[in-house]
Each structure stands twice: as structure tokens, then as C-alpha cells.
Amino acid sequence: MDGYLANLPDVVRLAEDYEAIVMVDDCHATGFMGPQGRGTPAHHGVEVDIVSGTLGKALGGAVGGYIAGPRPVIDLLRQRSRPYLFSNSLPPAIVAAGIEALKLVEDGDELRSQLFENSAYWRAGLTDLGFELLAGEHPIIPVMLGDARLSQEMANGLFAEGVFVAGFFFPVVPNGKARIRTQMNAALTREQLDVALEAFAKVGRELGVVS
Ligand SMILES: Cc1ncc(COP(=O)(O)O)c(C=O)c1O
Structure with a gap:
């Protein structure tokens, strides 16, 4: 909301100390922060465990989004995530446009x-x-x-x-x-x-x- 970047290096350091995992909602950074638009973690040169992003902002204004993370997390979300379970899937055309947008972003x-x-x-x-x-x-x-x-x-x-x-x-x-x-x-x-x-x-x- 404020255009501030989270201090991810310190967050990641703390998470390592406490054996916590780090999740970043990177909707306001996907596509334009960091090398190849890979987002705030890439901008800071750190790795995090779970990233959520949207297709609806820098990727072109379509609907939908995604969560990237370890297999067990994704499996759990497929079973328990209410917006995912009780909603129609994204239309294929939107998914195809999102994939093309990601290609443009990589070369952008x-x-x-x-x-x-x-x-x-x-x-x-x-x-x-x-x-x-x-x-x-x-x-x-x-x-x-x-x-x-x-x-x-x-x-x-x-x-x-x-x-x-x-x-x-x-x-x-x-x-x-x-x-x-x-x-x-x-x-x-x-x-x-x-x-x-x-x-x-x-x-x-x-x-x-x-x-
Ligand atoms: C930080 C953040 N995460 C997620 C979203 C949701 O994005 P979408 O509307 O594409 O679902 C927003 C929307 O403004 C947002 O500000």
C-alpha cells in the first residue's frame, strides 16, 4: 500500500534463527522488482519458502493469482484453501495470457x-x-x-x-x-x-x- 519494501534479509535471518518459514505476498512487486521481475526476494537476493502473486497487477490486469511453495503446502492448499475449493478455476485464456505475460516480464x-x-x-x-x-x-x-x-x-x-x-x-x-x-x-x-x-x-x- 505504501510502496515500502519489506526488509526481507532481516526477516529471513530471524526465520533461520527460529526455524520459521517465510511467506511473502508479493502482489505489489511481481513482474517489476528484482532481476527479470522476479519480485522482492530476488531484489534482496534472498530465498523465501512461500510466495503469493497476482496476475491482476503488473502482469496485465487479468484476474487470478498463484501461490508458489513446497509440494506439501500446495497439496494442503488444494484441499483447504476456500477461495480455491469453492470457486471456478481460472479460464484457460487467462492462464495462457498470464504465461505469455511472464515471458514478456523475463525479457523486460x-x-x-x-x-x-x-x-x-x-x-x-x-x-x-x-x-x-x-x-x-x-x-x-x-x-x-x-x-x-x-x-x-x-x-x-x-x-x-x-x-x-x-x-x-x-x-x-x-x-x-x-x-x-x-x-x-x-x-x-x-x-x-x-x-x-x-x-x-x-x-x-x-x-x-x-x-
Ligand atoms: C498486497 C495485496 N495482495 C493481494 C491482493 C489481491 O490481488 P487480486 O486483486 O489480484 O486478487 C492485493 C490487491 O490489491 C494486494 O494489495
């Missing part, structure tokens, strides 16, 4: 470096305008506003300027931590980012968020 280093370049440019632009961001390197870049109503007014104002963003507020995030969650995209050009920055500046000034 150029797009990935563009994504992180765009993210850094966007972060720097918003910071220069005076917006408060949550620090980091992740392409999820939350613009902190605090107030739920303000986040909705800001999102509406930006939409009127041609920029689609969503306001996030309680109960999705803690009370008083409302924000606009921007998400960077490798396909956006510098010119498009500049247009969006101008819109943030205009609406932010109108609403007294920045001066």
Missing part, C-alpha cells in the same frame, strides 16, 4: 529500467512542487494528504484536468493518513509526466495543499 529489463526512471522523475517532480510523499524507490508513489475529503477533492480536481488518480482513505489506510496513490507506468513519456505534474501543481494550489 528495458521497460523495468524505464519504469524506475519514470518513478524517480515523478517523485522528484512532486517533491519539488512541495507535496509530501512516502519515501522510497517503488513505483507506487503515495501523495500524503491526511484528510479523506481533501483526498477525494484532489482526485476529482485532477480528473477534471485529465489525470486519473484514486483517493485512498480510512478504512483502506489508517485514519488521518488519506492519500492519493499514484502508480507509475513505463509507457508514460516525459511530456505526459510533465502534463500530470502541471495538473498536480494547479489542483494542489487551488486546494491549498502546496503554495
